[in-house]
Amino acid sequence: MTRIDDVARLAGVSTATVSRALRGLPTVSAATRRRVLAAAEQLQYAVSPSASRLAGGRTGTVAVVVPRITRWFFGTVVEAVEEFLQDSGYDLLLYNLGGREQTRQRVLHTASLHKRVDAIILVATPLRAADVHALTKLELPGVTISSGTKVPGWPCVRIDxxxxxxxxxxxxxxxxxxxxxxxxxxxxxxxxxxxxxxxxxxxxxxxxxxxxxxxxxxxxxxxxxxxxxxxxxxxxxxxxxxxxxxxxxxxxxxxxxxxxxxxxxxxxxxxxxxxxxxxxxxxxxxxxxxxxxPAAEQGLLAARILLDPLGVRAAAPHPGAVPAPRGADTDDRTPTPVILPTRLVVRESTAPPRAH
Amino acid sequence: MTRIDDVARLAGVSTATVSRALRGLPTVSAATRRRVLAAAEQLQYAVSPSASRLAGGRTGTVAVVVPRITRWFFGTVVEAVEEFLQDSGYDLLLYNLGGREQTRQRVLHTASLHKRVDAIILVATPLRAADVHALTKLELPGVTISSGTKVPGWPCVRIDxxxxxxxxxxxxxxxxxxxxxxxxxxxxxxxxxxxxxxxxxxxxxxxxxxxxxxxxxxxxxxxxxxxxxxxxxxxxxxxxxxxxxxxxxxxxxxxxxxxxxxxxxxxxxxxxxxxxxxxxxxxxxxxxxxxxxPAAEQGLLAARILLDPLGVRAAAPHPGAVPAPRGADTDDRTPTPVILPTRLVVRESTAPPRAH
DNA sequence: CTGAAAGCGCTTACAG
DNA sequence: CTGAAAGCGCTTACAG
The missing domain is CATH 3.40.50.2300 (Response regulator)
Structure with a gap:
């Protein structure tokens, strides 16, 4: 596979410049950027996520934890989250707890998540005190969805x-x-x-x-x-x-x-x-x-809150260019939950009682 | 965070030995392994996936591509695949195409998948000739589920x-x-x-x-x-x-x-x-x-075929120890599809016609 | 069975 | 705006 040096050589610049140009950093002249992009295109270059993550310290990945992806609410939430992350250049690591205690332990109590993702979206996942403690220690930004799940410092999106x-x-x-x-x-x-x-x-x-x-x-x-x-x-x-x-x-x-x-x-x-x-x-x-x-809206909003703390949705000019997620230390207090509206839908399963 | 050197120092061995012990390689004495595991445990050490992937060349990740996770068949397949991958120490990267052409392009036509995952499970994803060509060029092992999706050299799990x-x-x-x-x-x-x-x-x-x-x-x-x-x-x-x-x-x-x-x-x-x-x-x-x-069975079988080409399911003695997936070059010919049985289930929506 | 050293492929100060 | 160089944290021959 082609590496960054190949692109650098073809474009006649250093690897540092290739790195900057491809990520859309502002400190590159338009002409240089053009040459780099052309070279990358010509060589079909794709940055190595492993190398980029190791050097850069960010994973460009979000963990999404759900109880059961096959249930309507969770599937719908994940679909909305996935679309937003995809469009933002993020990878989605799926954890379907499925009632398996072992999986719970691995996901919530191993430092593995810490080095694997930049942020976490926790959907309707019941938490014991020890779970909350472990999640807090990860010092990762996160958002919860559904009233059943609260982590200090994490925003929560839910209904009433x-x-x-x-x-x-x-x-x-x-x-x-x-x-x-x-x-x-x-x-x-x-x-x-x-x-x-x-x-x-x-x-x-x-x-x-x-x-x-x-x-x-x-x-x-x-x-x-x-x-x-x-x-x-x-x-x-x-x-x-x-x-x-x-x-x-x-x-x-x-x-x-x-x-x-x-x-x-x-x-x-x-x-x-x-x-x-x-x-x-x-x-x-x-x-x-x-x-x-609104299930999809809750997912979308959670993803948006996670990635756009400042309301700025960075465009991804090239695969690998990824906005920084909400910093864990942006705010130590737990934000007020975002509560989305619900709505009565009357169909055929309800009617006056017979005696009425 | 603690790094491998910290563990090595505490255990009184080299980082190479820590690496081997943690991954369960056989070339480590029982006593040494014990000390290393104890040190890792004490320091709450978790290997950095980025570093491990960059150095080792394997990602420990499988891409699962589905049209729409909210549809019954795809949700059920993903749930089964996730459980197997999770138990095997693999990460699951979810791609929900959702009819978005842009996502299709990114997933199927960028080298990005190549450096991001070790293997691909493609579920009922319609493929154009160009898509098949791109997937083949990735030289990654893969499995397809459903008759609509065929990639030369990849096993297929489906029903008739x-x-x-x-x-x-x-x-x-x-x-x-x-x-x-x-x-x-x-x-x-x-x-x-x-x-x-x-x-x-x-x-x-x-x-x-x-x-x-x-x-x-x-x-x-x-x-x-x-x-x-x-x-x-x-x-x-x-x-x-x-x-x-x-x-x-x-x-x-x-x-x-x-x-x-x-x-x-x-x-x-x-x-x-x-x-x-x-x-x-x-x-x-x-x-x-x-x-x-049998939707879950198709997912499970696909995951198993991908990870256990030899019928050997490696245990993961430590997070990070992961069996090698089926090599792309194991067999150049497309394997015979695995066809799972279906079964008539009669409920209340069928009856003889009235005139009968 | 174990260790010293190179190297995986990027990004990031630092200097200019 | 750009480059040389260090460094991210592991794994892997290689040597012993």
């Missing part, structure tokens, strides 16, 4: 989960429901993942505001997945008289609920209304009413 | 798309359908993506084997997505008497078809049966009959 659940519940109240159940993620989870706790709070707040005391027998915990929704709903139905409506903590649980209701011979929404939170790709196909949250 | 569509169609024929429509991806796509062509062939073969000539007015092309399925079905219905059954080229198109049928006041399966291909996560929720294909 309490409000989202409140709106979902109020929609059912407005339709005339009073026996409203709630199915949600498992708080026995040893990890401090708070998203479903916030959503439960919103559900309860809306009920109380309507003068209805939350009924514990209508609040079932299960996993935050389709199967979790199915199981929670089955459990709910086993407890006796079914509710007339269900608030699911996410669309995937809502889909599971729909399945369980259908299997039990109950019609949605005639017998039971169901509302989720997310606006999953398939919510429309299922006719699912939901609270839409 | 013709057979899958044939089985789907035969299922409908067995139920007594004869007016069977087909909705599929767009062949006007300038890229040589053949998956939907193969599936159309299977559809036609099954009809012909049943003595039915394929009716072009029952074969509609659209995009390979939910919306594509909706549009194709709407178009189909606009053409006149509806079919009694639809074979969709993938589950996402089938879901779109179900939406369109519902919107047109037609019931599934009473008025129209629908079958897909994939066994998407949500196929069960929708009661969609389909031909299941």
């Amino acid at each position: 989960d309490v409000a989202a659940a409140r709106t979902a519940t109020r929609h059912l109240l407005d339709l005339g429901h009073t026996r409203i159940a709630h199915i949600s993620g498992d708080p026995d989870d040893e990890l401090a993942f708070t998203t479903h706790l916030d959503r439960r709070r919103g559900y309860q707040e809306a009920l109380r505001a309507a003068g209805i005391g939350p009924d514990p027998s209508l609040d079932v915990e299960s996993r935050f997945t389709i199967d979790g929704g199915t199981q929670a709903t089955a459990e709910l139905l086993a407890r006796g008289e079914p509710p007339t409506a269900i608030v699911a903590a996410c669309d995937e649980m809502a889909m599971g609920a729909i399945t369980a209701l259908r299997d039990a011979g109950l019609r949605v929404p005639q017998d039971v209304s169901v509302i989720g939170i997310d606006d999953h790709d398939l919510a429309g196909v299922l006719g699912l009413s939901t609270i839409a949250q | 798309d013709v057979a899958a569509a044939r089985t789907a169609t035969r299922h409908l024929l067995d139920l007594g359908h004869t007016r069977i429509a087909h909705i599929s991806g767009d062949p006007d796509d300038e890229l040589a993506f053949t998956t939907h062509l193969d599936r159309r062939r299977g559809y036609q073969e099954a009809l012909r084997a049943a003595g039915i000539g394929p009716d072009p007015s029952l074969d509609v092309e659209s995009r390979f997505t939910i919306d594509g399925g909706t549009q194709a079905t709407a178009e189909l219905l606009a053409r006149g008497e509806p079919p009694t059954a639809i074979v969709a080229a993938c589950d996402e198109m089938a879901m779109g078809a179900i939406t369109a049928l519902r919107d047109a006041g037609l019931r599934v399966p009473q008025d129209v049966s629908v079958i897909g291909i994939d066994d998407h996560d949500l196929a069960g929720v929708l009661g969609l009959s389909t031909i299941a294909q």
Whole structure:
């Protein structure tokens, strides 16, 4: 492969000048830059990332950590992040924790990330105190997405989960429901993942505001997945008289609920209304009413916050020219979370209760 | 950060020995290795990937290229690949092409990949002749997944798309359908993506084997997505008497078809049966009959083929110890594709036609 | 089994 | 605006 010396020789300049010209540094004359670019083009030169990183101390790489890339929210976030990083000349190193403790340890507790990436985007990854400590020690800039994940000093992009659940519940109240159940993620989870706790709070707040005391027998915990929704709903139905409506903590649980209701011979929404939170790709196909949250926007914004602390998005004149990421020491205080708006989307899964 | 010299000093050996011990090379005495590991542990040493890559010539990184990580098949494949790579000590660089031509160019036509990764996994990425040429010139080992993507010398993992569509169609024929429509991806796509062509062939073969000539007015092309399925079905219905059954080229198109049928006041399966291909996560929720294909297995197998050419899966005794990937020059001929089995899954979206 | 030394291919002060 | 030289932190023959 051609190296920087080859380009330097062909262009008749030093390797230092080639390096500067290719990275778009201002201290190169236009004529020289032209010659260097032409030579690089002619030789099909591409800088060696390893050498560049070792010499320059920056990796041009961002780690993106998600629980499960196959879930709607995380896939959508990663897609948006990837596009922004790609356009900014950054590489994206993907870590899909997938519930594997060993992977968690390797990603969060090894110095390996420190020398591997310039910055981290942590999506809805529950953190123990020790995890937070380890991440802080990395002294890398980072951004978290979702309320469940907080690292001191890192900006956070998220929605207002309490409000989202409140709106979902109020929609059912407005339709005339009073026996409203709630199915949600498992708080026995040893990890401090708070998203479903916030959503439960919103559900309860809306009920109380309507003068209805939350009924514990209508609040079932299960996993935050389709199967979790199915199981929670089955459990709910086993407890006796079914509710007339269900608030699911996410669309995937809502889909599971729909399945369980259908299997039990109950019609949605005639017998039971169901509302989720997310606006999953398939919510429309299922006719699912939901609270839409902007997943791609959260990813995009997180990436932007990470790379453009000054609002300046550097153009990448050549592969290898990369803007510096937000410095870890820019600000020691944890920034105020950026909260994106949610929106009620009414489809066919919610209707007035029959007695109404 | 601690460097290799720090470890060497603490362990009382040379940096060369530290390097060997940490990577698990056999030419180190047990006692020395113990001391080195203890020193590394004590200093929380992690090797610098940049330095290691520059000196060693290997990156310990695999590029995974997918069209859209948010689609079921690609997300599932990436998740499986990520787990295997992670366990093997490899980093995963994600490229989500997302229909962006600029990204295609950068990924496929820059030498940048060459110096950035040791190997490539290309998932269902349509390739022009120039793309194939560029990839071949990289002289990197690679594996493709899905029939639409072929690179000379690279193994391919896929299903038999013709057979899958044939089985789907035969299922409908067995139920007594004869007016069977087909909705599929767009062949006007300038890229040589053949998956939907193969599936159309299977559809036609099954009809012909049943003595039915394929009716072009029952074969509609659209995009390979939910919306594509909706549009194709709407178009189909606009053409006149509806079919009694639809074979969709993938589950996402089938879901779109179900939406369109519902919107047109037609019931599934009473008025129209629908079958897909994939066994998407949500196929069960929708009661969609389909031909299941093993997505995670294809990803896992591709990763394994790439990293374990000799069936030897090297353990990674320390982060940084990484088995050598399959050499590009191991075999100049293109290996026989590995074809994984598919399976008919009958749910509620298919039934005998009403007249039957 | 171990070490001294060269070298991987860049970037970055420093000097001009 | 440009160049000579040092240095980034490892791995790899080579020698013993």
